[in-house]
Amino acid sequence: MTEDTGKWAPRGGDPENACPIAPVVDIVFSRWTTPILWALHEYGRQRFVALERRIATITPKVLTQRLRQLERDGLVVRTYHPEVPPRVEYEISELGRSLAPLFAALSEWSVHLDEVERARAAYDARP
Amino acid sequence: MTEDTGKWAPRGGDPENACPIAPVVDIVFSRWTTPILWALHEYGRQRFVALERRIATITPKVLTQRLRQLERDGLVVRTYHPEVPPRVEYEISELGRSLAPLFAALSEWSVHLDEVERARAAYDARP
DNA sequence: CGGGATCCTGTGCGATACTG
DNA sequence: CAGTATCGCACAGGATCCCG
Numbered sequence: 514m515t516e517d518t519g520k521w522a523p524r525g526g527d528p529e530n531a532c533p534i535a536p537v538v539d540i541v542f543s544r545w546t547t548p549i550l551w552a553l554h555e556y557g558r559q560r561f562v563a564l565e566r567r568i569a570t571i572t573p574k575v576l577t578q579r580l581r582q583l584e585r586d587g588l589v590v591r592t593y594h595p596e597v598p599p600r601v602e603y604e605i606s607e608l609g610r611s612l613a614p615l616f617a618a619l620s621e622w623s624v625h626l627d628e629v630e631r632a633r634a635a636y637d638a639r640p
Numbered sequence: 641m642t643e644d645t646g647k648w649a650p651r652g653g654d655p656e657n658a659c660p661i662a663p664v665v666d667i668v669f670s671r672w673t674t675p676i677l678w679a680l681h682e683y684g685r686q687r688f689v690a691l692e693r694r695i696a697t698i699t700p701k702v703l704t705q706r707l708r709q710l711e712r713d714g715l716v717v718r719t720y721h722p723e724v725p726p727r728v729e730y731e732i733s734e735l736g737r738s739l740a741p742l743f744a745a746l747s748e749w750s751v752h753l754d755e756v757e758r759a760r761a762a763y764d765a766r767p
Numbered sequence: 768c769g770g771g772a773t774c775c776t777g778t779g780c781g782a783t784a785c786t787g
Numbered sequence: 788c789a790g791t792a793t794c795g796c797a798c799a800g801g802a803t804c805c806c807g
Contacts, residue, residue: 532678534746540756541749542669544799551659561769572801577770587759598768599807608755618745619661622668628735629667632714671779688789699781704790725788726787 540586541612545571545579550609551616553589558604588612667713668739672698672706677736678743680716685731715739 541547545568552567553559565576580603583589588609594600668674672695679694680686692703707730710716715736721727 532675532682534678534743534750535674536753537746537750538669538674540753542665547662547665548659551661555659565769573770574802575800578800585760585763586756587763588756593769596768597807599770601769608752608759611752612749615745615749616661618742619664622739622742623660623664625735625738626663626667629713629715632735633712636712636714700790701782701792702780705779720789723788724787726790728789 540588541615543579543582545575546583546588549576549579549583550588550605550612553603553605553609554613554616558592558602561601561603564603583609667715668742670706670709672702673710673715676703676706676710677715677732677739680730680732680736681740681743685719685729688728688730691730710736 541550548568548571549564552564556563556567561573561576561580564580565571565573568576571579580589580591584591587606590604590606592602592604594602668677675695675698676691679691683690683694688700688703688707691707692698692700695703698706707716707718711718715733717731717733719729719731721729
C-alpha cells in the first residue's frame with residue numbers, strides 16, 4: 514500500500530491482480546535456497562563438499578543446480594581455484610546479505626509455529 | 641548467529657545444521673499461498689469464485705487444495721453458509737494477519753529486483 | 768574435488784466430468 | 788456455487804556413472 518495503513522506492502526500499480534511480492538518469493542524461496550543461503554551466512558565462505566555435508570539431505574546434483582541459480586541471480590559468489598585437486602568456494606554476495614532483515618522477519622515469525630501446530634491438531638480432530 | 645551482529649536471526653538450539661526458518665518457509669511460501677493470502681488481505685473476505693477470478697491462472701482444484709492447507713494451518717478462515725445456492729467465504733485469520741510485517745519486508749526487498757536482473761544479464765553474457 | 772550426463776520415479780498440476 | 792473424482796503428463800529431484 515502506498516500510504517493508508519502503512520502495513521504489509523505497497524500495491525504496485527499492477528495490471529490487475531498479481532500479488533507484487535511473488536517475484537521476490539520466486540527468487541529467494543525456491544526449493545533449497547533457504548538452507549543454502551542460511552548455511553553460507555551462518556558459516557561463511559566454504560567449499561562445495563562442506564555445504565553438501567551441512568545440508569546433508571541434498572544431492573550434489575541439486576546443490577549444483579541451486580548454487581548456479583543463486584549465482585546467476587547474484588545472491589552468491591562462486592570462486593574457482595585452478596589447483597589440483599580443484600577447489601571451489603561459495604559465499605554470500607552483498608546482494609545476498611541484503612536479505613538479512615527479511616530472514617530476521619522470518620525467524621521472528623517462528624514464534625507462531627506452535628499456533629500453527631494447534632490449528633492443525635484442531636483441524637485434524639474433527640468429523 | 642547467536643549474539644554478534646544481531647542481524648538475521650536467533651539460531652534455535654537446532655540439532656546440527658538445519659536452517660531454523662525452513663519450517664516457516666514451508667508453511668507460508670508453498671506454491672500459490674502468497675497470491676492467495678495477498679488477495680484475501682487486499683480485498684478482504686470473499687467467495688471462492690471471487691478468489692478464483694482474481695488469481696485467474698489457478699484452477700479450482702488447486703485453489704481448493706491450497707485453501708484447505710491454509711485453513712488447516714490456521715492462516716485462513718472458511719465460512720460455509722448452508723443456502724441454495726451454497727455460499728462459502730474465505731478470510732484471513734488473526735494468525736494470517738500476523739504475517740503482515742513479514743510480507744512488508746518482502747515487498748521492501750523488491751527494490752533489489754533490478755540488481756537481480758542485472759546479475760542475470762551479466763551471468764548470461766559470458767563464455 | 769566438483770561437478771556434468773543419463774536414466775528413472777513421484778507428484779503437482781491441468782483438463783474434464785460429475786454432484787449436493 | 789463450491790467443490791470432489793479420475794486420468795494423464797510434465798518436470799523437479801534421486802540414483803548412478805564418469806570426467807578434468
